Each structure stands twice: as C-alpha cells, then as structure tokens.
Amino acid sequence: MKSASNNQIKLLRKLGQKKYREREGLFVVEGERAVEQVLENGILNVREVFLEEGKAVNYQLTANSFYELDSKVMAEVTDTENSQGILAVCEIPKEASTEELSKKEGLIIATDRIQDPGNLGSIVRTAAWFGATAVLIGKGTVDLHNPKVVRSTAGATGTMPYKNCDLSKDLEVLEKKGWQTLLLDGNEGALSISKINKTNKIILIVGNEANGIDENLINANRKRVMIPSSEENRSVESLNAAIALSIALYQLNA
Known part of the structure; x- marks a missing residue:
C-alpha cells in the first residue's frame, strides 16, 4: 500500500473547513463502520481511503486508491480522538433542485x-x-x-x-x-x-x-x-x- 503524499495530507487538513469542502467538492467520512458502509452501498463516490499504518484492509477495494498515514498524521487530520485509523474522502453529492x-x-x-x-x-x-x-x-x-x-x-x-x-x-x-x-x-x-x-x-x-x-x-x-x-x-x-x-x-x- 502506498504512503499518502504531502499534497494528499494537505488536502485532508483543509477538508476540515467548510470553504475548502465547497471549493473541492469533497468531504471526509471517518470511522470503520461508516467507511465500510460507504464502500458497500455505493451511494457516495469514494475518491480515496486512508488507513493508519499497520491497519489491515478488510474491505473490497472499491475505492480508487488506498493509502497509508502514520498515526501522528491520522490524529491531525481526523475530527475525533479515536478515529479507528481509517477515513474516506468522498465527493459531495449534487444538490436536488x-x-x-x-x-x-x-x-x-x-x-x-x-x-x-x-x-x-x-x-x-x-x-x-x-x-x-x-x-x-x-x-x-x-x-x-x-x-x-x-x-x-x-x-x-x-x-x-x-x-x-x-x-x-x-x-x-x-x-x-x-x-x-x-x-x-x-x-x-x-x-x-x-x-x-x-x-x-x-x-x-x-x-x-x-x-x-x-x-x-x-x-x-x-x-x-x-x-x-x-x-x-x-x-x-x-x-x-x-x-x-x-x-x-x-x-x-x-
């Protein structure tokens, strides 16, 4: 599994702010169960999945890419104290009219x-x-x-x-x-x-x-x-x- 690039890490940090979510059209889903659901149901378009180093991949590789983050960076880019070491970057769905x-x-x-x-x-x-x-x-x-x-x-x-x-x-x-x-x-x-x-x-x-x-x-x-x-x-x-x-x-x- 590839390590996340500096540009990917910068983007993850930015997606914590509304203005960057709107600009990029992306948002973050955190946690094992939540990521598992978005990968299984196919409702959201998943761009990338990031896992903490050493975490086993127990999911079908339906996302475009899986990347590793070290534990310190994972803690920095997640919103929770216990992120379970996994997050997905998803496209914001189009609004209804x-x-x-x-x-x-x-x-x-x-x-x-x-x-x-x-x-x-x-x-x-x-x-x-x-x-x-x-x-x-x-x-x-x-x-x-x-x-x-x-x-x-x-x-x-x-x-x-x-x-x-x-x-x-x-x-x-x-x-x-x-x-x-x-x-x-x-x-x-x-x-x-x-x-x-x-x-x-x-x-x-x-x-x-x-x-x-x-x-x-x-x-x-x-x-x-x-x-x-x-x-x-x-x-x-x-x-x-x-x-x-x-x-x-x-x-x-x-």
Missing part, C-alpha cells in the same frame, strides 16, 4: 438554524430511517458535510436528496405545488401532532435549539404542531430537536 422536489411526494424535513452538528446528524439519520423524501438545509444551519455531522448521521449521509436553501423562498415554491408545511413547535397553542390530517406532501420544519422557528417562517397557512408531554411532567421544559423530530415522524408514519 426545488423543481425536482416539488414533483415528489412524502415527507420533507427542513432545518431552520440548527447549529449543533450532533443534532443535525441525528436529524438526517432519523429522516433516513423514516424514509423522508429529502432534507432542506436552511440558512444558519451547520454544514451538512461537517465532520461531526457526518459522524452523527451514522452512515446516512448521501442516502437521500438534500438542498441548501433560503427556506422562506423554497417553502413558497413548494407550497404552490401542493405541499403542506408544519412547524414543529413546543410553544403553547400548537396542535398535537397526533391531530394532524395527514397528506401525501408534508414539509416538517425543525427550529433552532434555543430560539425555535424563525418568526419570518410563521404564517396562518402553516400549522404549528407539538409533541405533548405527560400531564405529570413538571420539570422538563422541552425535547431535544432530534428527539422531537423522531416522535413526530413516527406519528406521521403511523
């Missing part, structure tokens, strides 16, 4: 200023589990291909269409094509998710962890929905965004 999404049916998840990478990763993973049609990444949301987000998706990165967008504009276009928008909101006055009349075109918006959904996205035609708590609950103010989404999607799929 609003026009393409407007012709589909099902459930679209929209994120409004979700800033915690772990939350966004869990949201994507949950959306994939429940067979969501797509994910809209609103302005102010952490980069979908941030290493921490990718790790938190647990292999779901690239498994469904996505679009980085201005939610206010894209929602208007989709609503004109028959999509119904629901605002996942924990505030008083929201309707229980169990009482929603389901349609075959639903957009579910998940808001910012601390501030909820942007007021500019709230209007009379968009229903505010909530996950009701137990009547005996006296201490828990709200649910984590990803957990609330999981319950909502379970209810909408029931």
Whole structure:
C-alpha cells in the first residue's frame, strides 16, 4: 500500500473547513463502520481511503486508491480522538433542485438554524430511517458535510436528496405545488401532532435549539404542531430537536 503524499495530507487538513469542502467538492467520512458502509452501498463516490499504518484492509477495494498515514498524521487530520485509523474522502453529492422536489411526494424535513452538528446528524439519520423524501438545509444551519455531522448521521449521509436553501423562498415554491408545511413547535397553542390530517406532501420544519422557528417562517397557512408531554411532567421544559423530530415522524408514519 502506498504512503499518502504531502499534497494528499494537505488536502485532508483543509477538508476540515467548510470553504475548502465547497471549493473541492469533497468531504471526509471517518470511522470503520461508516467507511465500510460507504464502500458497500455505493451511494457516495469514494475518491480515496486512508488507513493508519499497520491497519489491515478488510474491505473490497472499491475505492480508487488506498493509502497509508502514520498515526501522528491520522490524529491531525481526523475530527475525533479515536478515529479507528481509517477515513474516506468522498465527493459531495449534487444538490436536488426545488423543481425536482416539488414533483415528489412524502415527507420533507427542513432545518431552520440548527447549529449543533450532533443534532443535525441525528436529524438526517432519523429522516433516513423514516424514509423522508429529502432534507432542506436552511440558512444558519451547520454544514451538512461537517465532520461531526457526518459522524452523527451514522452512515446516512448521501442516502437521500438534500438542498441548501433560503427556506422562506423554497417553502413558497413548494407550497404552490401542493405541499403542506408544519412547524414543529413546543410553544403553547400548537396542535398535537397526533391531530394532524395527514397528506401525501408534508414539509416538517425543525427550529433552532434555543430560539425555535424563525418568526419570518410563521404564517396562518402553516400549522404549528407539538409533541405533548405527560400531564405529570413538571420539570422538563422541552425535547431535544432530534428527539422531537423522531416522535413526530413516527406519528406521521403511523
């Protein structure tokens, strides 16, 4: 197995930053299970795989190239303390267009200023589990291909269409094509998710962890929905965004 070149190592370091991911059209998948999944399912285009020196290759050689990194460099270019000594460089999938999404049916998840990478990763993973049609990444949301987000998706990165967008504009276009928008909101006055009349075109918006959904996205035609708590609950103010989404999607799929 060949050793990674200096240029390859420089690129790996740069891909930790959003501007370089966008410029190169590449991102990094870390960890044994995650790399194994992308090699097996063939959904992502894998450019190269890098392994820590001495790590055995137990995968089909479906990537273009396998390269070795010494342990010090591996620690420098990975985002986790324990990277398991393996990472893959993958091409960022092409974004879906609003026009393409407007012709589909099902459930679209929209994120409004979700800033915690772990939350966004869990949201994507949950959306994939429940067979969501797509994910809209609103302005102010952490980069979908941030290493921490990718790790938190647990292999779901690239498994469904996505679009980085201005939610206010894209929602208007989709609503004109028959999509119904629901605002996942924990505030008083929201309707229980169990009482929603389901349609075959639903957009579910998940808001910012601390501030909820942007007021500019709230209007009379968009229903505010909530996950009701137990009547005996006296201490828990709200649910984590990803957990609330999981319950909502379970209810909408029931």
